[in-house]
Amino acid sequence: MEDKLREYEERLSEKNFKLTSQRRLILKTLIENINEHPSAEEIYQLVRKQNPHIGLATVYRSLELLCELGILHELNFDNNCRRYELEQGDKHHHHLICLKCRKIVEFNDDMLKNLEDHIQSQYEFDVVDHRIKFYGYCADCRKAQDK
Amino acid sequence: MEDKLREYEERLSEKNFKLTSQRRLILKTLIENINEHPSAEEIYQLVRKQNPHIGLATVYRSLELLCELGILHELNFDNNCRRYELEQGDKHHHHLICLKCRKIVEFNDDMLKNLEDHIQSQYEFDVVDHRIKFYGYCADCRKAQDK
DNA sequence: TTTTCAGTGGATAAGCGTTTTCAATCATTA
DNA sequence: TAATGATTGAAAACGCTTATCCACTGAAAA
Incomplete structure (x- = not known):
């Protein structure tokens, strides 16, 4: 956790941004x-549990900044x-x-290089x-349906 | 054109909806x-050229309905x-x-069955x-860049 | 130390695409 | 013709996001 935060701090400071307490808390929550x-x-609600004074605009601004830096997608x-x-x-x-x-399952692939x-x-x-997004029914919902 | 409209009319009437003049015009514009x-x-602006009295809400409602019927994606x-x-x-x-x-090029594929x-x-x-969405640079923009 | 100044944050208003509301209209049936 | 229900248009409401305003902070400059 701390390692990751230090890495993000570095990536912020490369572009002259600071790891403020708010940004730190948002990143911590994302991790x-x-x-x-x-x-x-949802991030706003999670973050407010630890710092009730944080503003929604700050959350949006931080997410935008982190996306620009490629830390977030x-x-x-x-x-x-x-x-x-x-980003992983x-x-x-x-x-x-x-x-x-509406659960989201991640999957890795290397099969698409050929297609590209x-x-x-x-x-x-x-x-x-x-x-790529695949839509369908997850294992849990399939089992529930069989019952 | 008229063939397609008749087909859509049928699909509407199967679910007890009517091909009103507004819906007809919207479908015509989509075709x-x-x-x-x-x-x-954009659809609203196109449609208004032929019927300036059509309302934006009607456009949204029609698009929603056509999506539900699978006519539109x-x-x-x-x-x-x-x-x-x-739908094609x-x-x-x-x-x-x-x-x-921001041009959008369509491509067909049968290569994904294996992945599924x-x-x-x-x-x-x-x-x-x-x-699936592939992001990149189209032929035109690649050529422009080479100049 | 004091001043300055860019960066940042919080509250709130504004923006924008979309949905809802509601009265009017139209088509269909009784 | 009257009644009923679907559909429409105008406008208000809605939800997510962005912009605005002003205060605060912390570092650099005077």
Whole structure:
């Protein structure tokens, strides 16, 4: 935890930003909830438990800054709010979204390199990133359905 | 055009909805701009050229209804608005999104069936749909950059 | 030390896309 | 014709996000 925070502090200071107490708390919350893909509002609620004086605007500003620095990624699962996840090295992972319980499962893949190469030559499209979402039913919901 | 409209009328009436003049005009506009992936606002502006009295709420309501009937698909390229495309048979296609000019190129694929099967067994996740977006630079922007 | 100044944060208003409300209209049926 | 229900348009409300305002902080300059 402290290691990660020090790393983030360095990445902030490279661009002359400071790891203020608010940013520290937001990052801490993101680390602690790394599998949750929380929305801004959810982060705000979590952060307020530890510092009730923090403002919603600060949360939004911090998330924006962290995204610009590449520390955080913005996700887009449903249409009415943005969700966030910490950057996790260069492991390319994508999401399985359960249509019933809305749970989000991550999965890693290396199978798409070929497809990228194909697109590159076929469409003259220079691929720099991709986002894949699979929709379906997770193990839990499938079991519940069988009952 | 008229063929398609008749087909849509049938699909509406199956669920006891009517092809009103507003819905007809919206569908007509969607057919005419089938490669544009227009947003609700853009559809509204297009539709108003032919019927200046149509309301924005009607456009939103019609788009919602057409999505529910599967005639239309909601897309999610940028965060601040939804875009729409007519359902086009069972051709599974995805999108290449140019980061420079924001142009959206469609591409078809059959290469993902294997990946779905893999996910199915590995994660016990029952995949029913997937959405893939590749981000990069289109042929035009690549050429412009070379100059 | 005092002053200055950029960076930051909190409260709140504003912005923007979307949804809801409500009265009016239209089509269909009795 | 009267009644009923679906649909519409205008405007208000809504929810998430961004911008504005002013106060505070902490470091550099005078």
